[in-house]
Amino acid sequence: MxxxxxxxxxxxxxxxxxxxxxxxxxxxxxxxxxxxxxxxxxxxxxxxxxxxxxxxxxxxxxxxxxxxxxxxxxxxxxxxxxxxxxxxxxxxxxxxxxxxxxxxxxxxxxxxxxxxxxxxxxDNVTEQFQKHLRNGEKFLSLPTDAPIQNWGAEPIFAQAxxxxxxxxxxxxxxxxxxxxxxxxxxxxxxxxxxxxxxxxxxxxxxxxxxxxxxxxxxxxxxxxxxxxxxxxxxxxxxxxxxxxxxxxxxxxxxxxxxxxxxxxxxxxxxxxxxxxxxxxxxxxxxxxxxxxxxxxxxxxxxxxxxxxxxxxxxxxxxxxPPTTKIGITAQGGWQAEFHYFLTGLDIAEKVKMVEAQTIASMGEYRKEFTTLSFNVTGSVATQPRSLSEATVELRIFAQTRNPDMVSAGKNKGISPDHPTFAKFCIENCLQGYPGGTPGTDMRQAVGKPFFEYWVSLFPQSEIDHVVWTHDGRKIPVSPPARVKEYPRRQDSYETTSPKPLSSWGPTRKAPLGSIVHGRSGDKSSDCNVGFWARDDEEWDWLRSLLTVKEIQSLLDKEYNGGAVDRFEIPGVRAVHFLLRDHLDRGVNSSSSYDVLGKLVAEYLRCKQVDIPVKFLEKGII
Incomplete structure (x- = not known):
């Protein structure tokens, strides 16, 4: 060495x-x-x-x-x-x-x-985990604090x-x-x-x-x-x-x-x-x-x-801490999606029509789907210069525990008229909205397996941590001898001595990201997002502006009512937020396009806020 x-x-x-x-x-x-x-x-x-x-x-x-x-x-x-x-x-x-x-x-x-x-x-602690589970251990979810007994899924694998x-x-x-x-x-x-x-x-x-x-x-x-x-x-x-x-x-x-x-x-x-x-x-x-x-x-x-x-x-x-994070896997079922393209006027009404017709086609089979969502991506330009600028995408997303509902079962000989997700989605095309155009890649409507994922804590003292050397030796690794108990929920606080937002003079509506950097990501269904300023004066403004209430307001329809934690890192002029349980069960089973939480920062940076004119005059990012 x-x-x-x-x-x-x-x-x-x-x-x-x-x-x-x-x-x-x-x-x-x-x-x-x-x-x-x-x-x-x-x-x-x-x-x-x-x-x-x-x-x-x-x-x-x-x-x-x-x-x-x-x-x-x-x-x-x-x-x-x-x-x-x-x-x-x-x-x-x-x-x-x-x-x-x-x-x-x-x-x-x-x-x-x-x-x-x-x-x-x-790291494979499945056996130890199952033993604790049989003994009634709750394995509270880190994002939601809910006990694993409320999960509704059967764990099959656990890794620490x-x-x-x-x-x-x-x-x-x-x-x-x-x-x-x-x-x-x-x-x-x-x-x-x-x-x-x-x-x-x-x-x-x-x-x-x-x-x-x-x-x-x-x-x-x-x-x-x-x-x-x-x-x-x-x-x-x-x-x-x-x-x-x-x-x-x-x-x-x-x-x-x-x-x-x-x-x-x-x-x-x-x-x-x-x-x-x-x-x-x-x-x-x-x-x-x-x-x-x-x-x-x-x-x-x-x-x-x-x-x-x-x-x-x-x-x-x-x-x-005396514990470490544990990731628990369960088989969630099968998921599929179907896409329609909607152009021009009356987008909301067209979506309403597709949704109502699709659910009506499902009839009693609607109960077979644990998740069914209708989501529009994009918006129509005020004066579109091309067909693309006038078109949005409607994504119908479904999850089920019945593979035959998405043609993913072992029964490969099911008849063409067997009720399936794809059939429910497409059969209304000719009685549907003006310009009705489905996506032609029907492979997405055939189900693929997905997994549910539960994140909790596990005692380090019960992990069989071992090094296996190149020459055949087995070296046990003991848990840490000195540990510290920490509160389950980290400190969350608003800024100290916030300044009135009028302190910086005249303002102009502009995207927050004109002058503010940002970054976001995921941990299970939690989403974190941090913002940082370019200099000390803008930092004072940023920390005064970005309260928990302001972030909830900027999230608008994306805010799901969950807890929001806040803290600051003054040395890098940053305000950080943790949006707890924001991402619909996380990357493995999310019905959203933003499965990794990486879009949240860019969504919030594009929101219009009152920015001091003198900050904008310095130039934009």
């Missing part, structure tokens, strides 16, 4: 199974990179791979319930990883880290290297979010590549820094900084300009190579100091604004929990050291 005096340099190569595949190969060529890290697991992949693993257990057949895309990305970089002595730590093992580790070990041998592959288990200590142990015992299942997104960064700098398990201040570093680079180019609300001027109009945004690098010193930068000779930027954008993504409040440590983030401030180098300061480290 290198001297602890030198910061460890960790490259973030993936924010999901769909990310660009070039990153591992490119970083493997850089001898200054010490660890390659990526996040491959989402709530969608957890449910899909969990169901896949369960099917294999039931049938006795081997499964590959892991993320194949990681192997595809890793393969061309293996020789250089071995040459430069780099380490790799990822959660791509999903629900079968052992099978993936064995496959990668063989791949490394086939490439002529002696890289050593270890894996981490313990593990920390980074197991990864540190694997590296200490000689692993070059560490394959994990459901460790938290940032845990490989914590584990890598613990190993490199020989940190103890109660070095909470240092570990909290590593946790924040992991959070910042876990989504790859999200922090180098991806999804950034300043993209027009700083990427598109500046001549930046936005078709190849660089992947990020976190430099973590022995004392925990973090600097975020990116790979050389690529597009994108690393600024205090792009770092703020990722900082505000998917957080839940001033405390950021991990199985190893809790980071207090409302004291964070950022320093632009030089171009594409931002230093993170003000992170506070606290002990971890």
């Amino acid at each position: 290198a001297s602890p005096k030198r910061p460890i340099r960790i490259a973030g190569v993936s924010g999901g199974v769909f990310d660009r595949f070039r990153a591992i190969e490119d970083f493997s060529k850089d001898p200054l990179i010490d660890v390659i890290f990526g996040d491959w697991i989402s709530e969608v992949s957890m449910t899909l791979r969990g169901s896949q693993k369960l099917d294999g257990i039931k049938s006795g057949a081997a499964t590959e319930a892991y993320e194949q895309s990681f192997i595809t990305m890793l393969s061309p970089g293996i020789e250089n990883i071995a040459k430069h002595g780099q380490k790799v730590a990822v959660n791509a093992g999903a629900c079968d880290p052992e099978a993936m580790a064995q496959r990668i070990q063989q791949l490394c041998k086939d490439k002529g290297t002696d890289l050593k592959v270890s894996w981490v288990t313990g 979010y593990l920390g980074g200590v197991g990864i540190a142990e694997a590296l200490r015992h000689g692993a070059d590549i560490v394959i994990c299942g459901r460790v938290s997104d940032a845990s490989p960064v914590i584990g890598s820094a613990m190993w490199w700098h020989s940190w103890a398990r109660e070095d909470f201040e240092k570990m909290a900084n590593a946790l924040v570093a992991g959070h910042l680079i876990e989504c790859s180019s999200y922090i180098t300009g991806g999804a950034y609300t300043g993209f027009k001027k700083e990427l598109l109009e500046s001549g930046n190579n936005f078709t190849n945004l660089g992947f990020p690098i976190a430099e973590i010193s022995a004392d925990g100091q973090v600097v975020i930068t990116k790979e050389k000779d690529t597009g994108g930027i690393v600024t205090t604004n792009t770092v703020t954008a990722q900082l505000l993504y998917e957080i839940q409040g001033p405390l950021y929990y991990n199985s190893d440590v809790t980071a207090r983030i409302d004291g964070i401030h950022l320093v632009q050291e030089s171009p594409d180098r931002v230093r993170v300061e003000g992170v506070q480290g606290l002990p971890p």
